[in-house]
Amino acid sequence: MLRRIVLIGATGFFGRRLARRLATIPDVALTLTSRSEERARDFAKTLEGGEHITPFSFDRDDASSVTRLGSLSPWLVIDASGPFQSAGYDLARAAIGFGAHWIDLADARDYLLGFSAALDAEARKMGVVARAGASSTPALSMAVVTEVTDGWQRVDGVDIAILPGGAGDVGDAVIRAILSYAGAKITVYEEGSEREISGWGSVTRAKIAGLGTRYLSPVETADASLMQHRFDVASRVSFSAGLQSRIEHFGLVALAQLRWRRMISRPEALAPLLGKARRVTRVFATDRGGMTITCAGLDANGRQICARWFLHAEKGSGPDVPVLPAVALTRSLLRGEGEAGAGIAALPLAAIEAEMSRPSLTTTRTTQSGGDTSLLALACGVDAYRRLPSALRAFHDQTAPPVWAGKADIDASNSIIGRFVRAIVGLPSPARGVDVTVTVDRAGGEEIWQRNFGGQRFASRLAYKGKNVVSERFGSIEILMAIDVDSIEVRMPVAGWRIGRIRLPLMLAPTSKTREFVGDDGRFHFDVSIGLPGVGLLAHYRGWLEPKTSHALKRSSVASSCAD
Known part of the structure; x- marks a missing residue:
C-alpha cells in the first residue's frame, strides 16, 4: 500500500531538492504543494515516478486550505517552506490532528526550543512521530558531535561553520531568514554560560582546506542551547557562517551594525534587493562549499583530543545538504522506527551520510591527540611542575x-599613548573588583587564552618553544617568556620578542612582570604588570580565579532535548 507524503513548499528552494529525493523512494505517493497548483504540476512532470506524484494548491495561512489538506489523509507531512523564524505550530498541530507524522526543516532557535512543549502531548495521544529541525542544524550538527565525541570523558568546545558556495541560487525565504537576525540579539554559549550578542555582528578569519580563506560571523541556531545540555559542554558552542563573496558577507555585517545601532529596523525588507544583487556577486564565486564541525575535550583515556568533521560540497551540491536529514528520517519512519511524541530530529550520522551523492558530497574526519604533559610542565620540567602547589x-x-572565573583589580596608564596602545591590544581599563573570566583552549600542543575583564576581552596564543621558553602571541606580536618556577610560584619574565618573523632587541621589548601563586584563601592568584619602554605602565591586573563550572571527567547521563 502506498503511503502518502505531503510536501509543503515543494516548489521552493529546498523543497525542490527534497522532492527529487522523495520521488525515488518506493511505495510512496507524493503530493507536492505550492501556492500555484500549475507550478506544482509543471514541477511534478520533471520528477521520477510521475504516476504517484500529484500537485496540490495550498496556502498555509488559509484555514480552508488546511482543511483540504486533511482530506488527502496524509501519512506524513513535511514542511520545507520556511522561514521558520516567524513560524508557529498551527500547521504541525493540524497535521498531527489528521493522524499524520510530521517532519520540518526548521533551524530557527525559538521555534525549535518550543516545539516539544507545544506538541508532544498531542503527538503521543495520536500515536504519531513529530520531529523538528531535520536539516543541517540541528539534526546533522548534533549527529556529527554525537559520533565524534562518543566515549569522551569531557567535551570542552564545539565550533560549527557553514561555508556555502556563492555561485548557486539562493531562495527568497533563505535570504529573509538570514536578514531576520542580522543585527538582532542571538544567544550563544561561551565561557561556560549563555549570553547575547549581535547576529552577524563580528568577523573572524579562518583558512579552510579546499576553500581557502573565509570570514566567519555568528548566526542564530538552537545548537548553543541544545548542545550545552546534551553533551554537558564545559566551555563553548559556536555556530558561524562564512559566505564566499566578501561583498555579500561584509554587506551583511554592515547591515547588522546598522540594525544594532537602531539605524534600520527590518533588514529583511531588503531581501528582494539583495536577491537581485546576487546576480552580480555570484558571477565571481564558485560552486564549492562545505561545513566544518570541530570538537575538543578529553578522550576516553582523559587525554586532550581535537576531532574535526569536514563536509566537502562540489558542483553546486551544497544546497542539497539541508534536506538530507529529512530524507533519512522519512526512510526511518517507513521502517516503523521512532517513538511517538514531538522532539528535535535525532539520527545516526551514518544514516545522513548514506544520503549523500558522491563524489559531489563527501566527508572526511581528522583527529589530533595531545600529550600527557602540560605546556607549563614542558617548560619547567616535570619534576619542578609536580612540586608546584596543587592550586x-x-x-x-x-x-x-x-x-x-574570579575577581580582579586593574590599574592602567591614563596617558594618551598608553590608552592608545591598550585599546589596540585590548588590555582592560582601570577598575576595582571587576568580574574576570579566563578560558583556556588546549589543542595541538598550544593554548589559546581568552580573558574577559568585565566585558573587555583580549586573547593570546601560547606555545612551547624549547628549553624553558614559552611564546605568547598577540596577533603579529610574539613575546618570548623564560619560565621560572619554585615550590611557591610561577614567574614569566620576558626573554625576547618578535613582530612577524623579525626578532627585535630585548631593550625595546614590552616589559612584563607576571606571577602566579596561591593566595591566603587557597585560590589560584595572578599578578600581571605590562609596560612599554619610554611609555611606562600599560596595565597592571591582579586577582584570583577558580573553576567556573564543575564538569566531571566522566560524562554523566544528561537529559537530552533531542528525541531518541
Whole structure:
C-alpha cells in the first residue's frame, strides 16, 4: 500500500531538492504543494515516478486550505517552506490532528526550543512521530558531535561553520531568514554560560582546506542551547557562517551594525534587493562549499583530543545538504522506527551520510591527540611542575577545567599613548573588583587564552618553544617568556620578542612582570604588570580565579532535548 507524503513548499528552494529525493523512494505517493497548483504540476512532470506524484494548491495561512489538506489523509507531512523564524505550530498541530507524522526543516532557535512543549502531548495521544529541525542544524550538527565525541570523558568546545558556495541560487525565504537576525540579539554559549550578542555582528578569519580563506560571523541556531545540555559542554558552542563573496558577507555585517545601532529596523525588507544583487556577486564565486564541525575535550583515556568533521560540497551540491536529514528520517519512519511524541530530529550520522551523492558530497574526519604533559610542565620540567602547589597545577594541567572565573583589580596608564596602545591590544581599563573570566583552549600542543575583564576581552596564543621558553602571541606580536618556577610560584619574565618573523632587541621589548601563586584563601592568584619602554605602565591586573563550572571527567547521563 502506498503511503502518502505531503510536501509543503515543494516548489521552493529546498523543497525542490527534497522532492527529487522523495520521488525515488518506493511505495510512496507524493503530493507536492505550492501556492500555484500549475507550478506544482509543471514541477511534478520533471520528477521520477510521475504516476504517484500529484500537485496540490495550498496556502498555509488559509484555514480552508488546511482543511483540504486533511482530506488527502496524509501519512506524513513535511514542511520545507520556511522561514521558520516567524513560524508557529498551527500547521504541525493540524497535521498531527489528521493522524499524520510530521517532519520540518526548521533551524530557527525559538521555534525549535518550543516545539516539544507545544506538541508532544498531542503527538503521543495520536500515536504519531513529530520531529523538528531535520536539516543541517540541528539534526546533522548534533549527529556529527554525537559520533565524534562518543566515549569522551569531557567535551570542552564545539565550533560549527557553514561555508556555502556563492555561485548557486539562493531562495527568497533563505535570504529573509538570514536578514531576520542580522543585527538582532542571538544567544550563544561561551565561557561556560549563555549570553547575547549581535547576529552577524563580528568577523573572524579562518583558512579552510579546499576553500581557502573565509570570514566567519555568528548566526542564530538552537545548537548553543541544545548542545550545552546534551553533551554537558564545559566551555563553548559556536555556530558561524562564512559566505564566499566578501561583498555579500561584509554587506551583511554592515547591515547588522546598522540594525544594532537602531539605524534600520527590518533588514529583511531588503531581501528582494539583495536577491537581485546576487546576480552580480555570484558571477565571481564558485560552486564549492562545505561545513566544518570541530570538537575538543578529553578522550576516553582523559587525554586532550581535537576531532574535526569536514563536509566537502562540489558542483553546486551544497544546497542539497539541508534536506538530507529529512530524507533519512522519512526512510526511518517507513521502517516503523521512532517513538511517538514531538522532539528535535535525532539520527545516526551514518544514516545522513548514506544520503549523500558522491563524489559531489563527501566527508572526511581528522583527529589530533595531545600529550600527557602540560605546556607549563614542558617548560619547567616535570619534576619542578609536580612540586608546584596543587592550586597552580589545577589551572595548568592538561585535564584542567577550561573556564575559570574570579575577581580582579586593574590599574592602567591614563596617558594618551598608553590608552592608545591598550585599546589596540585590548588590555582592560582601570577598575576595582571587576568580574574576570579566563578560558583556556588546549589543542595541538598550544593554548589559546581568552580573558574577559568585565566585558573587555583580549586573547593570546601560547606555545612551547624549547628549553624553558614559552611564546605568547598577540596577533603579529610574539613575546618570548623564560619560565621560572619554585615550590611557591610561577614567574614569566620576558626573554625576547618578535613582530612577524623579525626578532627585535630585548631593550625595546614590552616589559612584563607576571606571577602566579596561591593566595591566603587557597585560590589560584595572578599578578600581571605590562609596560612599554619610554611609555611606562600599560596595565597592571591582579586577582584570583577558580573553576567556573564543575564538569566531571566522566560524562554523566544528561537529559537530552533531542528525541531518541
